[in-house]
Amino acid sequence: MAKLIDVAQMRKTFRVRERSARFSGSARRERIVSSLRDRPAARKRTRFFSAVDGIRLAVDSGEILGVLGPNGAGKTTLIKMLCGLLRPDGGEGTVLGYDVCREPSRIRSKVSLVAPTADIGTDNNLTVRENLEFWAAVYGIPRKQQRRRIDTLLELVQLKEKESYWPMGISAGMRQRLAIARSLLAENELVFLDEPTVKLDPDGARRIRDFIRRINQENGVTVLLTTHLMHEAEELCSRIIVLDEGKIVAEGSASELKQLVGREQIIELFASGLSVGAEDQIRSLPAVLDADMSIWDxxxxxxxxxxxxxxxxRTTEHLLSWARRNGIRVHGVRSGEPNLEDVFFDITGRGLTA
Ligand SMILES: Nc1ncnc2c1ncn2[C@@H]1O[C@H](COP(=O)(O)OP(=O)(O)OP(=O)(O)O)[C@@H](O)[C@H]1O
Ligand SMILES: [Mg+2]
Structure with missing residues (x-):
């Protein structure tokens, strides 16, 4: 099967200018006073931050690949490089057959991107339909084909009834669907969706997921989507890569990833009163195979x-009595098969959203 994306060693380092730590807090007041006295202003230091750190990625035609990771993992940076919007600092390979470092403008003209700031590109002075007509003209779609294609897309994103509304008169979820329709106008075979359901209510998010599945199955569109919602990745993606601090820490189908945790069952305990060493005590309880703890407060x-x-x-019973004995207040318990959040926690010792 043809590879639409085939890249290796992708890297992006950002240069960050930040105020020196010694000028924080009360030192900052001194700095203000000293600057009033015409002394030199606060010193800034330059730091290099590796946002994407040596990623290899291959995506087959017809796949829905999920890139899962917490805030700051490098998902958007990776997508921007793959779309030709951000120049990589290192790496090689192709997207749609074009060189990812040398031919970014060709890649840009052949792929679609829906960014979390989907409202960018939507003109509030044009109706829903007029917005699509405007972008159809920008994409150079012949007039004769425009009408049919816009009708099909409005049906697909369930906005036909709202076609004469102004964008401000439809909901945020509908505007997100309008952005997706706009990005599909060009009928590109590769679509990047950066957190497509961000800020949507559960019903709006479900509708978006439904038609991501439809454009994949009915229109044969290959999708690379980012999310930090494990259930979304699990529901939609044939393959998932888990990103953390710019690196791929796990890769596979949802069920393959879950097997990383093992065939064991999981008990997740949310509590207060936890302290260092608690996990060692838990490890010694009956039938416990392993325990990991993260304290956020x-x-x-x-x-x-x-x-x-x-x-x-057996373990749940002993765990709860251990908590009682040690004055630990249990706020919630979940148990059962591991999910992708457990996989991430197992690999990194941190939660996806914590
Ligand atoms: N232009 C930039 N200059 C400096 N640092 C940047 C820049 N863009 C991104 N970063 C840093 O790179 C890291 C990765 O950012 P990125 O936006 O790719 O993460 P993400 O996985 O998309 O996160 P989120 O889930 O919050 O969207 C972050 O620590 C971010 O602060
Ligand atoms: Mg992002």
Missing amino acids: GAVGEGRVLVKTAKIE
Whole structure:
């Protein structure tokens, strides 16, 4: 099968200028006073930050590939490089057969991108339909084909009834669907969707997921989508890469990824009163195979513990009595098969959204 994306060693380093730490807090007041006295202003230091760090990626025609990772993992930076919007600092390979470093403008003209700021590119002085007509003209779609293509897309994104509305008169989810329709006008075979359901309500998000599936199945569009919602990746993607701090930390189908955690069952405990060493105590409870803990509020010891067990009922019973004995307040317990969040936690020791 043809590879639409085939890249290796993709890297992007940002140069960040930041104020020196010694000027924070009360030192900052001194700096203001000293600058009033005509002294030199605060010193800034330059730091290099590796946002994407040596990524290899191959995407087959017809796939829906999910890029899953927490905030700041490098998902958008990776997408921008693959779309030809951001020059990589290193790497090689092709997108749609064009060189990812040397032919970014050719790539840009052949792919579609829906960014989280989907409203950019939507003209509020044009109706929903007029917006699509405008972009059809920009894409150079022959007049005769425009009408049919716009009608099909309005049906696809379920906006036919709203075609004469102004964009401000439709909901945020509908505007997101308008942005997706706009990006599909060009009938590109490769579409990048950067967090397509961000800020949408559950119903709006479900509709977006439904038609991502439809454009893939009915129109044969290859999709690369980013998300930090594990259920979204699980539901839509034939393959998922998990990104953390600019690197791929795991890759496979949702079920392959879950097998990384093992065939064991999972108990996830949300609690306060947790302290260092608690995970060692949990590891020694009956039937426990492993335990990982992350505390996000050190002052009250609030966090979560992920416990792998061979016997879920026995461990749950012992875990809860251990919590009672140690004055730990349990806020919630989830148990069952591992999900992608557990996979991420298992690999990195952190949650996807924490
Ligand atoms: N133009 C820039 N200059 C400096 N740093 C940047 C720039 N763009 C991104 N970064 C940094 O690179 C890292 C990766 O950012 P990126 O936007 O790719 O993450 P992301 O995975 O898309 O996160 P999110 O889920 O929040 O959208 C972040 O730490 C970010 O601060
Ligand atoms: Mg992003």
